[in-house]
Amino acid sequence: DLHEIYDGEVRYARDAFEGLRLMDALIGVKRGVPGAKLPELRQRRVRATAAAEVTERPEEGHVRSDVATDNPVPTPPFWGTRVSKGIQLKEYASWLDEGALFKGQWGLTKDLFETEGRTRLRGWLDLLRTRNLLEAAVVHGYFPCVSKDDDLIILDEHGAERTRFAFPRQRRGRRLCLADFFRPEESGETDVVGFQVVTVGSRIGEETAKLFEANAYRDYLELHGLSVQLAEALAEYWHARVRAELGIAGADPDSLDGMFRTDYQGCRYSLGYPACPDLEDRAKIATLLEPERIGVRLSEEFQLHPEQSTDAIVVHHPEAGYFNAGRRS
Known part of the structure; x- marks a missing residue:
């Protein structure tokens, strides 16, 4: 969409970390840093649009689905x-989805999960405990x-x-x-x-804000991703x-x-x-x-x-x- 309305170059970053690398390369080129260069432009791919199939319009209104209505209704312990x-970190830390954190939030490839991901995760968790940043x-x-x-x-x-x-x-x-x-x-x-x-709690958000203000963007992104x-x-x-x-x-x-x-x-x-x-x-x-x-x-x-x-x-x-x-x- 941007390519169609902008005459200059359009580059895409899959996540925040790739965005940081792209901006570092851009600044390096602008400053004339030896060896600095932008990655090759990707070939723009246009998704073919298939002919729309004519289908019968589904029945309108509040037609209920086939979900069962005879399942047992549990009794709650209180109303x-x-x-x-x-609630202590040790109670819910084991529920942390490391794959979502390392790949989705931190932008790590799977081969870096053990060497870089878990090492940095342990460091951040230790910091959260010692500085009492979780509520x-x-x-x-x-x-x-x-x-x-x-x-x-x-x-x-x-x-x-x-x-x-x-x-x-x-x-x-x-x-x-x-x-x-x-x-x-x-x-x-x-x-x-x-x-x-x-x-x-709010303390961990206050800590990420401090990192952002200090231009510590990698630490900011890692801690913010971990907090989420x-x-x-x-x-x-x-x-x-x-x-x-x-x-x-x-x-x-x-x-x-x-x-x-x-x-x-x-x-x-x-x-x-x-x-x-x-x-x-x-x-x-x-x-x-x-x-x-x-x-x-x-x-x-x-x-x-x-x-x-x-x-x-x-x-x-x-x-x-x-x-x-x-x-x-």
Whole structure:
């Protein structure tokens, strides 16, 4: 897209680290550093556009998918919310996805995972411990609910509507909608939904900001990437605890790789992803969980602060999994 509207050279960096290398080369060329040169321009590839197939328009409306409605509904250990603070790094560090950190965040090739990746990871974790830069905390809760069409309706203790979430439905295939994983209102049964907000605190974000201001960009990118993955590790760790509390952890895999593949019962859906794309729904979760009790707040753009925080809708249904769904029209 940029190539079509810009007459100069357009270069692409796959990640932040490659971007740094590209900028270093550019500055070197501008300053006349001996041996400095930009990488060869890549041949622009144009993806061929296949002729659009004419398909029958799927049935419109709130046609429910084929998701089962007779699965057992677990009994939660409590109704409402609970706050957990002072969670130690050793409790959730083992849930850190090193592949996502080393490759996705740090831009390392697989042959550098052991020699460079784990060595630097140990150094950063030691620094986080010794300087007490982590303030891991969680607020989670369980609420009675039912579904109606594409909506998930949260109930109060008297069975009245407390709030509702409207989710998009697939226009083809199974026509999945996140609401389908809960008992329909007309069944006369009540289901249960979990919510969680986790954070590793604001201190680590303050430290990354200092590194950025000091132009220590590599350290900044490494620590920032680690902080994001630690928040995700905490979320995975707590989701496993929620499954245990709901009595569905018996289906959990033995290996961590299996956990990362979500080979367990249920699913954790974070706001902004295809099944629940509306970030405005974070305000409803915030009303239910009151995450300010663990130092997490919402911005006017519905972003979580500190940045190293995640929220989620926790679903227990055996068929729940990740899927794409278009936005509601």
